[in-house]
Amino acid sequence: MDIQLNLINQSNDSNNSQIVIFQKNGANDLDDLPVAWRVIENLGLGDHHPFVYPLDMTVAAADSLGSYTPQLVAQNGQLFAVTSQSTGAALGLVGAASSRDVVEVRNDLRKGSMSACLYKDGHLLALKSAVGPQQLAVFQFKPVIWIGVAQEIEAGQVMNSAVQSAINTQISLLGIRSADIVMTGGGPGRDASAYRFALQNVTYG
Numbered sequence: 001m002d003i004q005l006n007l008i009n010q011s012n013d014s015n016n017s018q019i020v021i022f023q024k025n026g027a028n029d030l031d032d033l034p035v036a037w038r039v040i041e042n043l044g045l046g047d048h049h050p051f052v053y054p055l056d057m058t059v060a061a062a063d064s065l066g067s068y069t070p071q072l073v074a075q076n077g078q079l080f081a082v083t084s085q086s087t088g089a090a091l092g093l094v095g096a097a098s099s100r101d102v103v104e105v106r107n108d109l110r111k112g113s114m115s116a117c118l119y120k121d122g123h124l125l126a127l128k129s130a131v132g133p134q135q136l137a138v139f140q141f142k143p144v145i146w147i148g149v150a151q152e153i154e155a156g157q158v159m160n161s162a163v164q165s166a167i168n169t170q171i172s173l174l175g176i177r178s179a180d181i182v183m184t185g186g187g188p189g190r191d192a193s194a195y196r197f198a199l200q201n202v203t204y205g
């Protein structure tokens with residue numbers, strides 16, 4: 001069941017800061033950086049922004065020229081593969097993954113690397129680039145989101161390590177059906193406090 005979330009701005013921020021939401025791939029190599037899944041902008045004081053965290057995922061593959069396969073619905077425990085067809089490269093479900101907690105995408109092309117893309121709610125959540133022939137992209141996510149304030153970030157953009165390290169609030173969604181995420185803190189000048197994000201009005205189910 002999808003989780004209904006509602007971001008509420010009760011901060012002292014008057015700069016219309018960008019609020020970034022992302023997840024960390026538990027199967028990532030250290031060199032892989034997270035993707036900005038959601039970027040919420042121009043959220044005025046007292047305003048709220050509802051959004052959905054779906055349990056369903058989709059996967060796609062992209063070649064080096066920027067062409068993407070259609071997105072396929074994916075579930076944990078599934079293995080997908082990119083193969084060469086008469087009409088070009090194609091992505092398909094080929095069996096079970098090495099663990100029931102991961103989604104895997106394998107490059108079965110004879111030559112050429114590809115990128116594996118994982119989406120939630122139609123937005124890019126994770127990316128594994130330069131997957132060579134017979135290599136695997138592995139995606140594993142706990143029900144945890146990271147949220148914070150950043151600047152000059154676009155949704156779907158890979159975030160650099162400086163941005164990632166500045167965002168240190170994680171929120172567990174385990175067992176949650178709906179909740180408000182209330183943003184407080186901030187403000188101008190020396191009196192500014194750190195931004196804080198906390199769950200309120202939580203419904204479990």
